[in-house]
Amino acid sequence: xxxxLVTGAAGFIGFHLSQYLLKNNNTIxxxxxxxxxxxxxxxxxxxDQLKTEKKFTFCLVDIADQKHISQIFTEHQFDxxxxxxxQAGVRYSIxxxxxxxxxxxxxxxxxxxxxxHGNIKHLVYASSSSVYGANKKIPFSISDNVDHPLSLxxxxxxxxxxxxxxxxxxxxxxxxxxxxFTVYGPWGRPDMAYFLFTKSILSGQPINVFNQxxxxxxxxxxxxxxxxxxxVIDRIPMSSKTNGLESQVPHKLYNIGNNKxxxxxxxxxxxxxxxxxxxxxxxxxxxxxxxxxxxxxIDDLEKDIGFKPNTDLRVGLEKFVSWYQEYYM
Numbered sequence: 001x002x003x004x005l006v007t008g009a010a011g012f013i014g015f016h017l018s019q020y021l022l023k024n025n026n027t028i029x030x031x032x033x034x035x036x037x038x039x040x041x042x043x044x045x046x047x048d049q050l051k052t053e054k055k056f057t058f059c060l061v062d063i064a065d066q067k068h069i070s071q072i073f074t075e076h077q078f079d080x081x082x083x084x085x086x087q088a089g090v091r092y093s094i095x096x097x098x099x100x101x102x103x104x105x106x107x108x109x110x111x112x113x114x115x116x117h118g119n120i121k122h123l124v125y126a127s128s129s130s131v132y133g134a135n136k137k138i139p140f141s142i143s144d145n146v147d148h149p150l151s152l153x154x155x156x157x158x159x160x161x162x163x164x165x166x167x168x169x170x171x172x173x174x175x176x177x178x179x180x181f182t183v184y185g186p187w188g189r190p191d192m193a194y195f196l197f198t199k200s201i202l203s204g205q206p207i208n209v210f211n212q213x214x215x216x217x218x219x220x221x222x223x224x225x226x227x228x229x230x231x232v233i234d235r236i237p238m239s240s241k242t243n244g245l246e247s248q249v250p251h252k253l254y255n256i257g258n259n260k261x262x263x264x265x266x267x268x269x270x271x272x273x274x275x276x277x278x279x280x281x282x283x284x285x286x287x288x289x290x291x292x293x294x295x296x297x298i299d300d301l302e303k304d305i306g307f308k309p310n311t312d313l314r315v316g317l318e319k320f321v322s323w324y325q326e327y328y329m
Contacts, residue, residue, distance in 0.1 A: 003027045004233075005078045007063055007111065008085030009050065010034060010043040012189045013126070013180075013225060017082060018050050020226045027055045029076055032085065033062035037092070038190045045327075046187055063107030073114035080233055081118075083111050083125040086156075089191055090130060090289040093153035104156035112167045120173065122236045124229060127161055127177040129218070129257065129294045130154035138261075139297040142179075142253050151289035161253060168251035174236045175250070178229065181257030181296045185222030185316060186323030194219075194317070197271055197279065198324055206280040207268070213283060215264040216293040218257040221316035224309030228256045231305040257296025258309045270314050274321040 004021060008014040009030025018028050030050065034043050050056045061068045063085050087093070087103040108125070115123045132140045133148040149155040164175040184194050200207045237252040272278055286292070302308050 001025050001027075002079035003029070003076060005072070005076070005081045006030045007081075007083045008032055009058065010047050011084060012187060013183060013222065013229075014082075014084045015046040015050065015187055016185075016222050016226045017084070017229055018056065020230060022050070022053045022055055024230075025055070028053075029057050029059065029072070029078070031059045031061050031063070031072065034060060035087075037087065037089070042187075042190065062103075063110055064102045066106075066110050066113075069110040069114055073118045078118055079121050081111065081115055081120050081123045082229065082233070083108070083123060086126060088153070088189070090151045090153050091287055092191075093151050093156075094288055097152050100152050100156050104153075105159060108160050108163060112163060112173075115173050116167060116171050122233060123164070123173060123175045124232055125160060125164060125175065125177055127179045127253070128154065128157045129179050129181045129255070129296065130291075131158045131161070131179060132294070133291070138293060139259070139295040140255065141297040142255060142300055150291065153289070165249060165251045168237075169249045172250060174238075176232055176235070176237055176252045176254065178232065179253065179255045179257075179296075180225065181218040181220050181255065181294050183220050183222055183225050185320050188222070188320065194267070194271065194320065195324075197268065198275065198321065201272065201275055201277050201279045202329075204280070206282040208284055209264065209268070209281050210284050210290060211286040211292060213263075213265045213281070214292060215290075216261040216295070217264065217267070218259065218261045218294045218296050219267065219313055219316070220256065220258045220296075220309050221311035221319075224258070224311050225256055228254075228301065228305075228307050228309065231307050235305050252304075254301045254304070255296040255298050256301060256309065257294070257298060258311070258313075259296055259298050261293055261295040262313055267313070270317055271321075274314070274317045
């Protein structure tokens with residue numbers, strides 16, 4: 001029964017997390033700028049679901065708006081902040097770099113400043129598996145070097161981790177960063193591959209399969225992600241271990257992934273079975289900023305909070321397809 005700020009509440013993860021927290025009797029203040037990166041109507045439809053809850057309040061605000069963000073922190077005495085708002089997309093960051101600076105850097109510092117002055121118990125923020133960049137060691141571990149990002153998006157997420165650590169060090173603000181691995185499910189993001197595949201397959205259009213299909217992703221179902229976040233909220237960090245050395249900085253990082261990378265060709269095969277349609281495949285080379293595999297080492301997550309994502313890919317895709325057909329058809 002806490003008061004929680006959820007940024008990016010109209011987004012995919014923010015929407016599902018807000019629903020979960022509301023069902024557990026928390027008061028949620030959700031903020032979002034409803035930008036046009038993908039269809040605004042989907043974001044508004046998510047909000048319509050949330051607005052039926054008495055303990056949900058929505059504020060239309062851009063996290064890059066320092067004055068407005070400061071006012072929200074002043075008006076509300078938040079117990080926790082879950083920061084999910086960001087400009088997403090690896091490929092989009094190559095063509096629109098300034099958008100990432102505004103949202104992912106300026107926006108994040110505004111949230112950190114709000115937490116600094118708002119006596120927040122715990123800030124949980126979204127990082128990404130993209131920080132691992134050109135890392136060839138698998139599975140990806142929190143202890144791995146992440147100094148070689150392959151996109152500006154990845155660089156901003158690495159910067160977020162450093163910024164959070166600094167604020168934890170300077171102001172003793174407990175912060176936890178979560179490196180998400182390819183999240184999918186109902187109400188998902190239309191720019192994600194599984195969403196684009198579904199739309200194209202059902203309309204008889206070819207799908208673009210990058211790197212000639214030689215890709216693996218650690219697809220993680222949205223309900224697993226939400227459960228992991230909820231458990232992390234109550235796990236307030238008191239210290240961290242960096243390069244094997246104990247420190248008193250209250251900052252932690254975790255991978256949240258399914259720990260079972262799936263070949264892209266197999267993923268498409270399962271999706272075809274769920275849709276009852278075959279895909280027409282257009283094989284293309286690797287896109288700038290992409291990586292051939294993502295694979296999460298989640299040992300720390302299991303050890304510290306006793307949680308491991310476990311939704312089978314077929315089960316998750318069946319639920320997504322069911323939602324997609326109900327929403328769009």
